[in-house]
Amino acid sequence: MILVLDPSLLDGVKNNSHVVEALELIAHSRRLGNHIVFGNRTVIKYLANCPLLSHSSRAVYRKLYEDLPTSREYLTKIKFSVEIVLESVLECINREDHTIIRASINYFNNLSILDKTVLLCEDLDDTVFYRRLAKAYLTWERLGNVPISYDPRNGGGQNTHKEYSFLQSNTNKFCLCLLDSDRETPNLDIGDTAKSVQKVDDENKPLCHYFVLGVRELENLIPTLVYKETFDHDPNKKNAIEFLEELDNSVFLNTRKYIDMKDGLKLEKVLREAPQKEFRQYWTGFAKKFKCRVSENCIDSEVCIHPKNCECHVNLAFGKNILTKIEENYSKKDISHMILDDELKKEWKQVGLKIVSWCCASSPMSSVGSGLISHL
Numbered sequence: 001m002i003l004v005l006d007p008s009l010l011d012g013v014k015n016n017s018h019v020v021e022a023l024e025l026i027a028h029s030r031r032l033g034n035h036i037v038f039g040n041r042t043v044i045k046y047l048a049n050c051p052l053l054s055h056s057s058r059a060v061y062r063k064l065y066e067d068l069p070t071s072r073e074y075l076t077k078i079k080f081s082v083e084i085v086l087e088s089v090l091e092c093i094n095r096e097d098h099t100i101i102r103a104s105i106n107y108f109n110n111l112s113i114l115d116k117t118v119l120l121c122e123d124l125d126d127t128v129f130y131r132r133l134a135k136a137y138l139t140w141e142r143l144g145n146v147p148i149s150y151d152p153r154n155g156g157g158q159n160t161h162k163e164y165s166f167l168q169s170n171t172n173k174f175c176l177c178l179l180d181s182d183r184e185t186p187n188l189d190i191g192d193t194a195k196s197v198q199k200v201d202d203e204n205k206p207l208c209h210y211f212v213l214g215v216r217e218l219e220n221l222i223p224t225l226v227y228k229e230t231f232d233h234d235p236n237k238k239n240a241i242e243f244l245e246e247l248d249n250s251v252f253l254n255t256r257k258y259i260d261m262k263d264g265l266k267l268e269k270v271l272r273e274a275p276q277k278e279f280r281q282y283w284t285g286f287a288k289k290f291k292c293r294v295s296e297n298c299i300d301s302e303v304c305i306h307p308k309n310c311e312c313h314v315n316l317a318f319g320k321n322i323l324t325k326i327e328e329n330y331s332k333k334d335i336s337h338m339i340l341d342d343e344l345k346k347e348w349k350q351v352g353l354k355i356v357s358w359c360c361a362s363s364p365m366s367s368v369g370s371g372l373i374s375h376l
Contacts, residue, residue: 001082001117001174001358002075005039008086009105010046020052022108027057029114030064033364034149037064038071063365077141080357084108092206101206110172117359118167118175119150122160122193125323126218127152130178130355132335137352139336149361161196168201168208176358177210180217185258185282211354214347219261219322221347223338224248230329231318239293240316252290253343264317267294268310271302287314
């Protein structure tokens with residue numbers, strides 16, 4: 001997270017010991033590398049020389065003064081920050097093309113808010129691949145040297161809303177919650193997990209933020225080439241890989257956002273729905289027009305001949321633990337330069353920007369200088 005120290009804090013340093021304590025904690029957090037800390041030259045120079053601050057904190061602010069040009073570039077490109085001010089306030093505002101959380105310095109008297117941002121997902125495996133998306137975004141925006149740091153949390157699927165509500169209501173912590181939409185077609189609503197988080201979210205507590213993917217699940221964001229390189233040795237996945245490759249090269253590319261990568265979809269499940277239902281209409285329409293592995297008799301008549309043993313595959317799948325298997329294959333590989341189609345890259349950019357905005361960090365300071373700053 002980018003923390004911007006507002007000039008109003010300088011009055012508080014002189015008159016309020018709590019402001020001094022908070023600035024000490026902010027310096028400590030920056031020393032650990034948890035966040036990026038920024039302020040204008042006047043503010044940072046004052047703190048670098050302020051006798052009310054400890055020697056080690058002044059040294060941190062001195063280093064920040066030296067790094068101001070780089071930090072300014074981050075703020076310009078990321079366009080999301082927390083503005084720490086003297087007044088008693090907690091609000092999220094838009095200023096020109098920047099999104100800003102304005103937060104009172106009083107919130108920063110607790111070290112917990114200065115810990116790493118919590119990245120709350122439905123499964124811990126998700127957080128590992130999300131880091132890859134963030135790294136790709138940094139590469140595209142030429143910010144590749146910005147560390148991504150977070151505290152991964154497992155929401156446990158349908159219990160995610162409980163963890164999110166606890167973090168938002170009972171703790172002072174930055175939290176980004178990333179959610180599968182669980183949308184089975186473009187026109188169906190988001191799933192219960194995302195709805196539950198949406199319901200408990202308090203807009204007046206912007207230190208926590210949730211984001212619903214524009215695709216069914218995280219697995220829908222994974223490029224076909226990654227699936228191919230991960231499962232190419234598995235003959236049982238050959239048809240599933242071919243299905244994705246054919247889909248990528250068809251006019252139905254948008255459908256890739258909604259297919260079930262884990263379990264697949266059989267025609268019997270589609271035809272179980274009433275004829276007027278969106279789910280049935282969408283997937284029967286797709287199966288009739290795309291080269292699916294379904295019986296012509298079944299799809300033309302829209303009647304499943306073997307409902308108890310259906311072998312008509314509207315889409316094929318890769319089974320459980322997809323992300324675990326991908327990480328086993330890609331643990332030491334960088335996919336930032338992988339070529340993506342326009343739609344997939346658009347989704348990656350949206351998610352990557354969210355993660356970078358909330359989880360951007362700094363390199364830890366192993367040592368810092370100690371002299372006064374006298375020059376401008």
